[in-house]
Amino acid sequence: MxxxxxxxxxxxxxxxxxxxxVRAKDRAIVLDDLxxxxxxxxxxxxxxxxGDIRDAALVGRLMREADGCFHLAAxxxxxxxxxxxxxxxxxxxxxTINIFDAAARARPDARKVRVVYxxxxxxxGDCPDMPLVEAAPTKPLTAYGADKLGCELHGRVADYVHGVPNVGLRFFNVYGPRQDPASPYSGVIAIFAKAVLEGRTPRVLGDGKQIRDFIFVDNVVDALVAAMRHDELRCDVFNVCTGRSTSIEALARLLAEACGAPPKIDYGPARSGDIRESLGDPTRLRSALGVTAGVTVADGMRRTLEWMRGGAPAKA
Ligand SMILES: NC(=O)c1ccc[n+]([C@@H]2O[C@H](COP(=O)([O-])OP(=O)(O)OC[C@H]3O[C@@H](n4cnc5c(N)ncnc54)[C@H](O)[C@@H]3O)[C@@H](O)[C@H]2O)c1
Incomplete structure (x- = not known):
């Protein structure tokens, strides 16, 4: 185990x-500040x-028990x-640096703890070369994007200086059961689905022609598990995406259709800094990690709606 x-x-x-x-009968220790x-x-x-990932003593103690660390807190x-x-x-x-540091120190004389983050x-950022390949220029437009790029740079330090093997996964737009539809920061699928289920008209910000690459959460879990398993990969980053594009407008219509609601959309002012197109190239995800993000938006949306209606939870 x-x-x-x-x-x-x-x-x-x-x-x-x-x-x-847990289903695979492994031991899962979860650190979260809720x-x-x-x-x-x-x-x-x-x-x-x-607890908090910034608590070095706590993270150090937990890391010593671990065969590997999945770092998702943010x-x-x-x-x-x-x-x-x-x-x-x-x-x-x-x-994140605290996590890498703890992985470096956990076992001074043995193999370092592998980190998938x-x-x-x-x-x-707003790179125009679609679909986005991992080698495309990285020019984040937000503090969040800059910090995620910082994690990747420190991932290199973790490997080259401290011998900590690590893989970073560039998630595109993840959706599925348990995404909090009440949060204004939540993904657009959860927010639209909540509106439609409550009999409201989904509100598209901007002209609705923005393109996104929506990936169902089960396929993201496939990528996390594969990145941990492929221990020949020591310091790398991968897109976690489908390579299929959906416009925000089409998404709102699909959701209404899936709920048997009228295909009506409200339009509001565009959000400042909203990226126009985001579509990933999943070639390396498939070739190096062996993962195909096969769940379609229609199927993933159906499973998300089922969960939101309080039906059987769509398990990963
Ligand atoms: N959901 C997406 O579409 C998406 C896209 C790209 C990247 N990501 C990244 O994937 C990861 C998981 O995202 P998510 O959508 O599940 O978000 P989430 O907010 O549901 O999960 C993040 C978790 O981290 C915990 N947390 C936050 N600060 C913490 C701290 N200081 N110490 C301990 N725990 C802390 C939160 O309580 C929460 O449970 C994050 O790193 C996020 O940046 C998500």
Whole structure:
């Protein structure tokens, strides 16, 4: 039985990963400060430790028990990162360095603890070369994106200076059950679905022609697990995306259709700094990690709606 440390495991993506690891009969230790996650997201069998990734002593103690660390804890909001620049930086970048540092120190004389961490498509900024390949220029436009790029740079330090093997995963737009539809920072699928289920008309910000690459959370968990398993990869980053584009407008219509609601859309003012197009190239995800993000938006949306209606939880 392997022991995994999951930071941010009470959150949306982390709790699906905890489900998967517990189902595989591994031991999952979850470190989370519950700033946005919920302990009741965790499956029975996961071990929950309430605490902060910036607490070096606590992280050090947990890391010594772990065969590998999935680092997902972050303040996962672009808007908040711009409002509270220094505060989110302390969690999103300094907190990540704390994780790498603990992985370096956990076993002085043995193999270092492998770290798989969440990066983001936000590292690309408004790069015009679609689809985005990992080698595309990284020019983040937000504090959140800059900190995620910082995590990747410190991932290099972790490997080259401290011998900590690590892989960063650039998640595109992740959606699925347990994404909090009440949060203004939440993904657009959760927000639109909540509106449609409550009989309201979804409100598209801007002209609705913005393009996104929506990936279902189960496929993100596939990528996390594969990145941990492929230990020949020592220091690398991968897009975690589908390569299929959906416009925000088309998404709103699809959701209305899936709920049997009229295909009506309200339009509001565009958000400042909203990226026009974000579409990833999943070639390396497939070739190096063996992961195909096969869940379609229609199917993933159906499973998300099922969960929102309080039906059987769509398990990872
Ligand atoms: N959801 C997406 O579309 C998306 C896209 C790109 C990248 N990501 C990244 O994936 C990761 C997981 O995102 P998510 O959507 O599940 O977000 P989430 O907010 O649901 O999960 C983050 C978890 O981290 C915890 N946390 C925050 N600060 C902490 C701290 N200082 N110490 C301990 N725990 C702390 C929160 O309580 C929460 O449970 C994040 O790193 C995020 O930046 C997400």
């Amino acid at each position: 392997k022991t995994w440390l999951i930071t941010g495991g009470c959150g949306f993506i982390g709790s699906h990963l905890a489900d998967r690891l 700033s946005s996650g919920r302990a009741d997201n965790l499956p029975p069998g996961a071990e929950f430790v309430k 303040i996962a909001s672009v808007a908040r990162s711009n409002e509270d620049w220094a505060g989110t930086h302390a969690v999103n970048l300094t907190g 969440a990066s983001s498509a936000a590292v690309y």
